Amino acid sequence: MDLCGKTKPHMMYKNTEEIVGRKTCSSTGCLKAKNGNIIMKKDKILERWAEYIIYELFDDNRKHDHDVMKRNFADPPIMKDGVRAAIRKMKAGKATGPDGVAVEMIEALEEYGVEKLTSLLNEIYDTGEIPADVSRSVFIALPK
Template sequence: MTEDILNLMDKRRKAKGEQGEYESIHREVRRKCEEAKEAWLNEKCREIDKFQRQAPNTMYRNVEELIGKKKASSIGCLKAKNGEIIMEKDKILERWSEYIKELFDDERKEIEVMKGNFAGPPILKDEVRTAIWKMKNGKATGLDNIAAEQIKALDEFGINKITELLDEIYETGEIPKEMLKSIFIALPKRMERQNVNSTVLLAL
């Protein structure tokens, strides 16, 4: 899929009411797609021949892509809200930001956080210790790049520091901004990868 084809597809979409023009653009899109597919197949064959002895694993991956057993990597484009194809990185990021804001939009009134601990005793070290040791190893890290294994390796020093931090949050009602940030990874759930609505968002 090339930028030229995407532009033609967008032009075809806008010409739906004009039968003659629509058919002409449709034929051009098909011709361009066939040419792009032929070029892709030729490139894959050259890569297979090149990696036959140098890198067998890479060669096998190319063969699997060629026969349709393995999906090729997705293209760097996305559909805007109005259906227009966007390819610029900054506009793609703006579209994801727009989609996530709409997805998590909350019309409820903001709840006022009470200052001070009126609920009970402070958080205990034993509670923190139990929570830490229940954390599973080998999991992906968040924005802080701190793995569960690293926290466990700090032992009592880490337990003391985390308990102090949690008690401070509990007492003040203020959560550090760094703890409110998340990473979202878009996982396509259908073949239409250009559509943000065809993805599952994984939050880290």
């Protein structure tokens, strides 16, 4: 307590941590393991991130051959109006994916882009083959 009878929260926290004896580190230099221990070696930190992302955060119980159903030609193809609507819903100012294509680039192509995207999407829909570049995801872990 200070002279006015009020507590000093930062001092209380520091003293509690000293008494309990927990290890502390900066947010960029360590990570907690599944069992609660602190990991400080870079290779172990990377292993833990991979384990968390693959098996906990984005666990996928589906079969991994990812069969894509081909379009039954009695079904209608993907229409330009649907592609236009999807482009309008996309949020600008976001980071690009592995392809380097930003939303703003797609929007700048206007009708030409709508035509090309519609053609590409219908080709994927007709053949059932998704290009490897489209199915690739990249995760970047950012500490809080």
